Amino acid sequence: MYYEDCLKEAIKLLYEKNEFGAPVTDTLSVISGNSGVQSAPNMGPSTSLHVLQIFHNSIRVLCNANTSEGFKPSKGASFPKIHLRTGEITGLIGGSSPSSCSILAFFTGRLHGHIRLLLLEQWKNKNEDVQVYDSLSEGVSYNKMSKKNKYCLCQSGCKVASPRVVKAIYAECVPVLISDHYVPPFSDILNWKSFSVQIPVKDIANNKRILMGISQTQYLRIHMKVKQVEKHFVGNGPPKRFDVFHMTLHSIWLIRLNIHVGN
Known part of the structure; x- marks a missing residue:
């Protein structure tokens, strides 16, 4: 404080x-x-x-x-x-082919926030398809684990936003947003429904049923969109066209236009 x-x-x-x-x-x-x-x-x-x-x-x-x-x-x-530990994204960008993703959904993270508590209570060590842990074994990389999954669970912690959303996109793992009251980044520009799955907190117990209900054709379409939007979440020095810097400026510009039109 x-x-x-x-x-x-x-x-x-x-x-x-x-x-x-x-x-x-x-x-x-x-x-x-x-x-x-x-x-x-x-x-x-x-x-x-x-x-x-x-x-x-x-x-x-x-x-x-x-x-x-x-x-x-x-x-x-x-x-x-x-969240980049070293400031470098080398090795983080890019994922596995959809056919080699053997796990339906995955999450690991410390217990903070009521949504994570609900998730761990419901799914921790209880299902082979939805693999939820509070920590990974020593030597196991979160990034490499993400690349083995079709979907990456990205629920809120003590705050609504989670760096796991961007990590999932980097790993080309379809992000599953589990939160209430959260406005995803660049929602005024990007159609998040086309490259993510959004599940209300009240439906945490139904995670597997919801994800299993997505057809393979639909999943492949969403996965392709994840790869397409990846560049919008990458920071470059100096900035490059369509990267996170330019997306932020574009969002601000749209807000200013809306404010002036409203006035």
């Missing part, structure tokens, strides 16, 4: 006074719908609520785009939560 409080005070100070003793808005006009705020996953949403004029009049770009916490798709952009 210490760092969050410091960040709140910094935003408040920046908004209220500049070094000349005048409000920043008088000199820079930053609170105008032309400004974007990209926030840290955990502190950003609550911190940006601290100054109401910023919350109501700026464009927020959030990893944890949670409509139950005030996120409005018409006024903010959802950004993919990407």
Whole structure:
């Protein structure tokens, strides 16, 4: 909480006074719908609520785009939560052919958040088709395991967003989004229903039945779409056309257009 409080005070100070003793808005006009705020996953949403004029009049770009916490798709952009231990994506991009995926669905992760608790209670070590663990054996790679599965379970943890969504896309494993109130990244541009499966939290017990109900033809179509959207979730230095940087700018641009049309 210490760092969050410091960040709140910094935003408040920046908004209220500049070094000349005048409000920043008088000199820079930053609170105008032309400004974007990209926030840290955990502190950003609550911190940006601290100054109401910023919350109501700026464009927020959030990893944890949670409509139950005030996120409005018409006024903010959802950004993919990407977790790279080394900053490198070498070896992460690309998956196995659909015919070699021997496991229906897979998840492993620590217990945090009520949705993961429900998933582990329902599926942990109980089914060969839906393999759910709280940890992997030593030497077993999460990325390699993902590439053996048709579907990767990507439920919310303590926050609505999970880096497993992007990891699944990198591994060309169809992401299964299990969450409530979550707005997936770039939903204003991409049709998530075409390259993912979305299951409400209340249907966790029916995961296997829902996934088994998807025909092989339909699965292959979804898998192909995952491969097609992969480039939109990759960060490059310098940025490349259609990558995550340009997708984010495009989302912000669309929001600005909508704001101006609305006005």
